[in-house]
Amino acid sequence: MNRSIIMAIMLMVQPSLITLYAQIDNQRPNIILIMVDDLGYGDLGSYGQKMIHTPNLDKMAERGMKFTNYYSGSTVCAPSREALLTGMHTGHTFIRGNFLTDEMADPALPTEKKTIAEILKNNGYKTGLIGKWGLGEPGKGPKSQGFDYSYGYLDQINAHNYYPPFLFENEKKILLDENEDGRQGTYSHDLFIDKTKDFIDGQQAERPFFLYLPYTMPHGKHVIPDNSLYANQDWPEKFKNYAAMISRLDKDVKGIIDHLKEKNLDENTIIFFTSDNGANPEFGKFFNSNGGFRGAKRDMYEGGIRVPLIAYWPQKIKGGQVSDEILAAWDFMPTIAEISSVSIKEPIDGISFYNTLFGTGVQFPHPYLYWENYTYNYSWDKPNNALPRNWLSSRAIRMGKWKAVSTHTPDSKNETIELYNLLLDRQEKHNVAEQHPDILLDIKNIFETASTKNAPYFPYQLHTYDIKSSKQLKDFFRYSPVKKPIVSAHRGGPRQGFPENCIATFNNTLLHTPAILEIDPHYTKDGEIILMHDPTLDRTTNGSGKVSDYTLSELKKLRLKDTEGELTNYQIPTLDEALIWAKGKTILVLDQKDVPIEMRIQKIVENNAEANAIVIAYSLEDIKKAYQLNNNIVMEVMMGKKSNIKDLDESGVPWQNVIGFISHDLPPNKEIIELLHERGTMSIQGSSRNIDKQFATGKIDKVQLINGYLNILGSGIDIIEVDLGIEAGEALKNINKP
Template sequence: MRFSVKHGMYPLKSLLILSLCLSCNGSPKERENQRSVKPNIVFIIADDMGIGDLGSYGQEYIKTPHLDEMASKGMRFTQFYAGSTVCAPSRASLMTGQHTGVTHIRGNGEFPLRDQDTIIPQLLKKQGYRTAMYGKWGLGVEGTSGSPEKKGWDEFTGHLHHVDAHYQRPDSLWTLTDGMVKKMPVPANSYGNDIFTRKALSFIDGQTEEAPFFLYLSFTVPHAELLVPQKYLDMYLDEQGDSQFAPESAWPDGRHYGGQPFPKAAYAAMVSSIDDYVGQVMAALKRKGLDENTLVVFTSDNGTHIEGGRQRSDVDFFKSSGVYKGVKRDLYEGGIREPFIAYWPGTISANKVSDHTGAFWDILPTFYELAGGSADYLNTTGISFVNELTGAGTQEKHDHLYWEFYEGGGKQALLKGPWKAIRLKVKQDRNAAIELYNLSEDPSETMNVAEKHPEIVKMMDSVMRVENTPNPLFSFDR
């Protein structure tokens, strides 16, 4: 178990130290320029998007030109993993820098971040960053220790409760005002993600070079409910107003998620809506002249879903999970391997493809290091991947990655080198048989080779047992 990360001195760190030394004697203008060494950070996360939903990852039907351009001008990761296979633990892993064998929140439900959980915006604020979040929070409702005003956010508009984020046209949103979150009405028939994007654009427009900023844009699409502004749906309808992807199986009204006559077309439209929102953010950064000093990251919180009218056949039609097995709630690759694109002109070379193996718990130490902090004493299971982004020095590698999940009888997964181990029905039997896959030969996890490699199974089992730490909320023994 690792809770600290040791790193060498990067050129970026040297620049930051030099700027601090010079700031004592430099002119106000020089000090302003020196402060701009710290990059702005924009982190954009989709909700339930599969790795195969973007053109840059092989998608053939869904139009994603802005994200594809972002990939062509930046770095596209092929082996980057979510924190979990559903939203709350995945986002908790992201924010705390801890995998689900360690972090407090390991499943969906009413489990807020604790007072002692120090997360990304809190760390970046200590480094002089302005922080803003728009969209789905899901890590603490009003009055709890995880409410946004207690966790380092200067600005917030969005959903506190993850179930509220299931609906695309909310009647109200929570907003951080005067140090408190308040529920505020929104215009009738407004789409939440349109509001989040406008808020993000306004925030960018208000920035100067006096202080760096961290913007977390947390969309609620393409999660069900499969409801999307008509202009995006029109992209996937024919001249008669029918789906281009017929036959469609309509989802009726009256269930948890709203009705949708064209689930496949609506899902494609929701992915394209994210692409348009990202394009607007990128254009705003460029207009402000902030793009060259801003790292923009795009990813998804877990694999694609089969909810609200979307069926497994739809996943197969779009190849939303790519070549990988599984969807949301699986610990197979399709449930946790995500699109991950990093864009930073002048720092990240164009058209780079990275096979670096990383996960959500790496993001906290990475962002903290970029902000000038030392990752040496962070309470994290992550590894900074600054070197992979910048090409400076040798990138440290994980020995292994670990996940656990408590729905469906309990599940564990471990990735170590080419080997992927999965144990199912853990609540029934802590010693249940382990499935073993060699991802270098079988990325689709079709051939369980556990019987051929008992020594590897034994080793993977021992690591799983070490990585699972006690938790008052989640246990495989109850």
């Protein structure tokens, strides 16, 4: 029964029951999930480590439950974190490998993705994250994914530095003056432990909390203020530091447990300890960090994805247990939900292991576990690079005793699948694929169906219109009843995290949908042309006043704001930069603003962009002028009335040089659409002043927005000009024009 209904019944029946309900609700446990970085299966004493001291974690394993067949979400950092938080394997996650966007930032986990933190927060839990987020920059970080409090690194590249110049608290940059100019004054992990204890101090017994601790140790750079525990060892310094980092983690986990006891929170708190992927190869060889398994971080062999998992709650979990159940990171979401007595409405890949933890029933097995990983090419933009920006480099399946691994090179078209029987061959030395064609057939079928193509960065591939000549451009805009409708994204399709008229925004829109992009040019004080919707700077940048009062160099020092008014790291682009960027990708529609049509045409010609740009002409005079200046130029012209069509018929300007903008008014004028089609010309209808505006002001929801687009497209319109290019692209997927 719905919880709100229960509460309403209680109010009617007996007010004192409210207190009883609250008492029952308060018995829900606190949950601490510690996920460290690059710790291998064999790095703990309880998992066979002989050289590194981990007495406290070993004691946790003795007094709790140790898992021997637990797998991380991925073999690298970012996708592993998404899998753990969202309950999805990497055939369904948005992020499927480590990746750097054009702005050298991590791809952001889409806000519509539900995390376990969001679910718990919506059900009364206080939520916190301390450590490394790695799933998006400010405005796209923990706050938007259900965390009441966060402290640490947002970007995984910055997390390589243990003496960073800044960290983020609730997504606000906190400068660490003692680390300025490369000084090593404050070790980030020390701050994480202090903030962890502060978070625990701030909790109240009557409200449960979820604390996610993605600590960065023992990830490189391998530095630590004190490695004295191993100072006498005849090891290279890096290996001493690595061992000291793990022993430091061991000590700090004990400190967290002790702090819970001090606050009388220990009896109602479950603690999980695990890692995001296997150890680096060098530690696998030196310390046997991967427990004798084949492979390491970045591999799909066991050493890359099988990691420790310890569950600790002496009051509830019987100590000394060892579980061989086959589990994965995406099982955390349903397990934590069941522990906290909340439901998950979204479909997920995870299966709760609650019954295993508490011995309450049968553990439902996975039919299979699935992973895929994309390798990022850090030299993709370097001269003479011949490799793609990323590629599907490996996939794996665990199905009972069977383990399948496939590897790919960037140019491979055929896939070779290796098959191992882990019961007989835990080191994956003997490929038995040829001996088991029936199992191999099952594996191939899973490979065919386990992954969905809804992760635009993996592989990195824009939805492009690669037009090579002005003739092809004219043909592109010629009407044909078999052509599918097109999105024209106004100002590039801005949204949260992506400003108006920004090249990063253009890229982001093309990641999700094929679109042409309408942009707005303005003159600077020194006669350059930049892209800005308004004649002033206040609304969309951290500047103020008129665009025309600033030089280009002054404007380049400013930063753009996104649709939420949040400042980004993006700069104002020039028209030249946009025209160069668009080649082979899309078509830019150059609006007028304060830049006359002859200058817009001049810029197109200067940048050899006749195949990638068109101009908007608001008057018959401008239409004639444009055609006289360059008869290759295609124009978007105002065709809201039959008289406009008659005027162009008589102007001498060929219809193949124009497309007709009808109106922002709804419903679209079908008579005008038909007249344009008779002339072989596409029609455009705007939505920014009606349904886009209604959505932005909360008058309609996303379903109504998509349906509004479908209604416009169903009228016969060829191009829909929208403020929300990505959402309009979703509507296009439902259109199959006859």
